[in-house]
Amino acid sequence: MEAGNARLARIAAHMRPVRTEESSIRREYTRAKGASAGFKVALLGACGGIGQPLALLLKLNPLVSTLHLYDVVNTPGVTADISHTDTTAVVRGFLGQAQLNAALEGADLVIIPAGVPRKPGMTRDDLFNINAGIVKTLIEGVAKSCPKAIVAIISNPVNSTVPIAAEVLKKAGVYDPKKLFGVTTLDVVRANTFVAEVIGVDPKEVNVPVYGGHAGITILPILSQVSPPFSFSKDEVEYLTNRIQNGGTEVVEAKAGAGSATLSMAYAAAKFAEAALRGMRGESDVVECAFVASEVTELPFFATKVRMGRGGIEEIFPLGPLNEYERQGLVKLKAELKDSIEKGINFVQKSTK
Numbered sequence: 001m002e003a004g005n006a007r008l009a010r011i012a013a014h015m016r017p018v019r020t021e022e023s024s025i026r027r028e029y030t031r032a033k034g035a036s037a038g039f040k041v042a043l044l045g046a047c048g049g050i051g052q053p054l055a056l057l058l059k060l061n062p063l064v065s066t067l068h069l070y071d072v073v074n075t076p077g078v079t080a081d082i083s084h085t086d087t088t089a090v091v092r093g094f095l096g097q098a099q100l101n102a103a104l105e106g107a108d109l110v111i112i113p114a115g116v117p118r119k120p121g122m123t124r125d126d127l128f129n130i131n132a133g134i135v136k137t138l139i140e141g142v143a144k145s146c147p148k149a150i151v152a153i154i155s156n157p158v159n160s161t162v163p164i165a166a167e168v169l170k171k172a173g174v175y176d177p178k179k180l181f182g183v184t185t186l187d188v189v190r191a192n193t194f195v196a197e198v199i200g201v202d203p204k205e206v207n208v209p210v211y212g213g214h215a216g217i218t219i220l221p222i223l224s225q226v227s228p229p230f231s232f233s234k235d236e237v238e239y240l241t242n243r244i245q246n247g248g249t250e251v252v253e254a255k256a257g258a259g260s261a262t263l264s265m266a267y268a269a270a271k272f273a274e275a276a277l278r279g280m281r282g283e284s285d286v287v288e289c290a291f292v293a294s295e296v297t298e299l300p301f302f303a304t305k306v307r308m309g310r311g312g313i314e315e316i317f318p319l320g321p322l323n324e325y326e327r328q329g330l331v332k333l334k335a336e337l338k339d340s341i342e343k344g345i346n347f348v349q350k351s352t353k
């Protein structure tokens with residue numbers, strides 16, 4: 001039986017939500033008694049509109065044993081708050097650049113929603129100037145502190161931030177294309193929702209693959225491959241494709257200057273994280289769409305269905321049969337996606353010359 005004083009000392013050791021000293025950072029890696037045997041997840045940008053609800057959803061996931069919350073503001077409060085939920089994951093907060101490496105050390109999965117969101121009238125590419133530098137710095141931390149982690153990038157423009165991350169990891173000599181993902185799950189979540197409305201079924205029953213990238217016309221829903229199979233009219237295809245491609249803008253406009261999708265994105269990212277963790281645990285049937293390094297088209301990155309396993313991507317599925325409308329969409333999206341990918345690659349290559 002643990003003595004009273006020892007018990008209180010143990011609890012006190014886990015009460016300081018933000019680590020400021022080396023010794024306390026070290027203590028962090030010992031799991032709290034009662035914590036589940038699961039994975040260590042680091043969330044970068046944890047106090048933002050996406051970060052906070054996503055942190056909560058990750059804290060509820062039994063596959064997560066340790067949750068590190070990193071941001072440049074507000075981590076003490078968010079960490080204290082979330083740490084009171086009665087689930088087993090241990091939560092620790094890290095504040096500011098000086099604590100980035102400690103936040104990342106030993107992470108199995110790193111999820112990145114850090115960066116600025118859109119306001120009405122902006123494209124995702126308009127975020128490039130600010131978010132490219134943020135993602136570059138955070139991935140430099142990953143390269144140094146947890147080079148074997150699976151990395152999931154949410155920060156926009158995803159079509160450029162994923163190539164930025166790849167270049168940074170390459171430069172550090174630790175790039176594993178199987179472990180880098182751009183999170184496009186929200187496009188699938190929206191597609192499932194809107195298609196379910198049209199078909200008149202529970203969205204849980206619906207699965208729409210969404211290919212390409214994550215901006216405007218680069219988002220290509222493959223309605224001909226919907227499960228359960230359904231034959232849409234031409235008008236339904238037009239309506240659904242436009243709504244899915246512009247789902248982000250629909251939210252940006254409705255929020256009228258207060259940001260972009262946060263709650264649905266947190267839900268989508270939690271779904272993606274669950275898939276990644278189930279794959280890492282060795283489950284063999286985990287398939288999600290994601291924007292990854294790919295040879296499915298002539299572009300170096302492309303979103304299609306991928307099977308996730310212990311080491312990240314285990315299989316990238318081919319496009320499968322497309323109808324004429326989808327083939328035309330694919331041709332149109334490639335030019336824009338190619339430019340966005342090159343912009344990301346050039347950003348890192350120029351900044352290191």
Ligand SMILES: NC(=O)C1=CN([C@@H]2O[C@H](COP(=O)(O)OP(=O)(O)OC[C@H]3O[C@@H](n4cnc5c(N)ncnc54)[C@H](O)[C@@H]3O)[C@@H](O)[C@H]2O)C=CC1
Nearest residue numbers: 045047048049050071072114115116117154155156186265
């Ligand atoms: N992939 C997708 O489907 C989606 C992507 N997004 C993108 O996610 C990003 C975040 O969106 P929100 O959470 O709504 O924004 P937000 O502004 O509410 O939160 C961003 C957080 O990042 C933090 N941050 C800024 N610089 C940082 C740095 N250097 N290191 C660590 N943290 C830093 C901020 O302090 C803030 O807490 C945006 O770029 C947005 O466009 C949003 C919705 C969907």
Ligand SMILES: O=C([O-])CC(=O)C(=O)O
Nearest residue numbers: 118186247248249260261
């Ligand atoms: O539209 C935005 O700026 C945020 C985003 O990526 C989305 O909601 O799909």
